[in-house]
Amino acid sequence: MGKLQGMFAVYAASPQPDDPLAALTVGTRPDPTVPDGWVRVSVKAASLNMHDLWTLRGVGIKPDQFPMILGCDGAGVLDDGTEVVLHSVIGAPSWSGDETLDPKRTLLTERHQGTFADTVVVPARNALPKPEGLSFAEGACMGTAWLTAYRMLFVKSELRPGQTILVQGSSGGVATALIQLGRAAGFRVWATGRSEEKRALASELGAHATFESGARLPERVDGVFETVGKATWSHSMKSLKPGGVIVVSGSTSGPDANAELQRLFFLQLRVVGSTMGTRDELADLLKFCAITGVRPKIGTELPMRQAEEGFKAMLAGETAGKIVFTH
Structure with missing residues (x-):
């Protein structure tokens, strides 16, 4: 041959x-x-x-x-x-x-x-x-999952270190990146996971607290990071403080979430879409990893x-x- x-x-x-x-x-x-x-x-x-x-x-x-x-x-x-x-x-x-x-x-x-x-x-x-x-x-x-997470957190959310964020669905590529980046940057990081194993992973990566999917949280959060969509959307909306933000970069469980518009306008929430990131943001992400040791x-x-x-x-x-x- x-x-x-x-x-x-x-x-x-x-x-x-x-x-x-x-x-x-x-x-x-x-x-x-x-x-x-x-x-x-x-x-x-x-x-x-x-x-x-x-x-x-x-x-x-x-x-x-x-x-x-x-x-x-x-x-x-x-x-x-x-x-x-x-x-x-x-x-x-x-x-x-x-x-x-x-x-x-x-x-x-x-x-x-x-x-x-x-x-x-x-x-x-x-x-x-x-x-x-x-x-x-x-x-x-770095180029997709980590860059997507970097843009969601540092470019689109307008949140500050010290504030509390909730990451929905804690074991996927973007979610694990959000937990690690958020912890390294000084956010209080909470995460949800469907199983004990997924929640343990979130803790290992730096989440300060983990919760079952849909669980009532001890207090409302400043921002929620969404890649799951339909299955978690209502919980994400209910978890936000007045004036809080949901940053969305995916909808793996289906896109047709209930918008909950009354909650959106009454509590003056923000819903922000985010897709991938720029070359310059990737360059900054690579420097962030080099400086902080996050991997x-x-x-x-x-x-x-x-x-x-x-x-x-x-x-x-x-x-x-x-x-x-x-x-």
Whole structure:
């Protein structure tokens, strides 16, 4: 047998709305070309996000974009040996300012091939120097989950250290990042979890107190951080002080939450949407981690060839921090 042409990759072969794992393929894809202004990155580690499951289902991606290499996040090495962390939001070349507001922005795996491969190509500005003290696996967690959490907490919430925050659903990638970032920055951090195991994880990561999902809290909080949606929304609204804020970056349990508009206007609450983050915010996040010593909680680290195991764990909700694939 001759040598296989192309590179190793984990990809979505076709959209499979009802059985996402049926689309998951571990195999070979063509080596990428490198357009002007882009760079080739030899991938050392990449982390799994809920977004990858949506891609397998065909959400947010046109059918003609398949096959699509999965993986929004990664860390690796440029051709010149520079160690980098990837920023996964790619704005239109003509856009200036906050790229998360660009209507034509895209994420890796939406229009451009992702990081679950030997090699990925990204615009040169999307490859940021990796701090020395951060491993490739840790760096691979930064671009989506940790950046999303950083923007929610430090850019969108308008909250101050010393105030109390509630993180709903404490074991997912964004939630674990919020707990760690909030603790390191001097917030009083409370978290909810569906199981004793998930609540223990939140405590281990720095939560000052943990509660069962939907539990009545000892007092109302200044801000709630939401990635769960329908299942926790009413509890989030009821948990806020007058004038408090909910920052929302996801709705994994379903988007059709009851808005509770009477509570919203009567208590003058704020509901703020937040999506991903900017390149500059990622640069600041990397510096924050270097300065504070905060590191992402990696729940599972697997060779990329065993990616299916990681996908199964995420699909089953068996997360305890980030799932990372390494080369």
